[in-house]
């Protein structure tokens with residue numbers, strides 16, 4: 642199994658002084674799908690923003706064997722597709738089709754190839770009928786689906802979705818879980834949605850205070866912390882308890 646992501650002792654402090662990551666160690670192997678759990682403010686989004694160079698902290702972050710730095714960021718952004726928590730900010734073109742085709746065009750594809758990719762990705766997320774609509778006019782759940790299509794159209798090796806089920810209705814959540822389960826890529830899914838994680842992920846890590854405080858299968862996390870994920874100090878990593 643190839644190692645796709647290797648993060649060691651990652652630390653990050655925001656400019657206003659808030660320490661958001663306090664030594665994160667994380668690996669992702671080919672074929673894995675990992676849920677990132679943890680309370681609001683525990684560092685999940687800050688962590689994933691380091692994976693494609695949107696933020697740069699201390700420690701090491703490697704993606705597909707490349708250390709994330711200014712030179713490697715363009716190559717890394719082809720390998721790792723990140724859908725933001727606030728995915729609305731990812732949509733900026735006049736039509737849905739142009740938005741989804743933007744990434745493939747940027748990779749150097751012809752406009753026909755890019756449009757074909759975009760149509761296929763929109764069909765995958767159930768948004769084919771919206772191709773000519775303005776992203777601005779879509780519902781929140783529809784925007785989320787289009788943002789996901791934008792990433793799928795680039796065919797990255799790793800998918801990173803930050804809170805992908807936010808705004809999706811229950812059938813939409815099930816459809817997304819089914820879609821993700823069928824995709825061959827390795828995945829990192831930041832979510833508070835345990836049924837969704839159970840349906841999509843074979844491993845889970847639990848963020849607390851800017852570190853990974855526990856990890857195991859999704860089922861193990863649920864049995865250790867309960868369905869409301871109230872952290873029990875006796876069940877966290879030893880380093881965290883100390």
Ligand SMILES: Nc1ncnc2c1ncn2[C@@H]1O[C@H](COP(=O)(O)OP(=O)(O)OP(=O)(O)O)[C@@H](O)[C@H]1O
Nearest residue numbers: 655657659661679680681682683684685686687688
């Ligand atoms: N731009 C920023 N400037 C300053 N502090 C920030 C910024 N973004 C996040 N933080 C702080 O960093 C910490 C981690 O935030 P982060 O967004 O990574 O949490 P999260 O686990 O993704 O939470 P949520 O479940 O609410 O999305 C929090 O204390 C947050 O207030």
Ligand SMILES: [Mg+2]
Nearest residue numbers: 685686687726
């Ligand atoms: Mg977040």
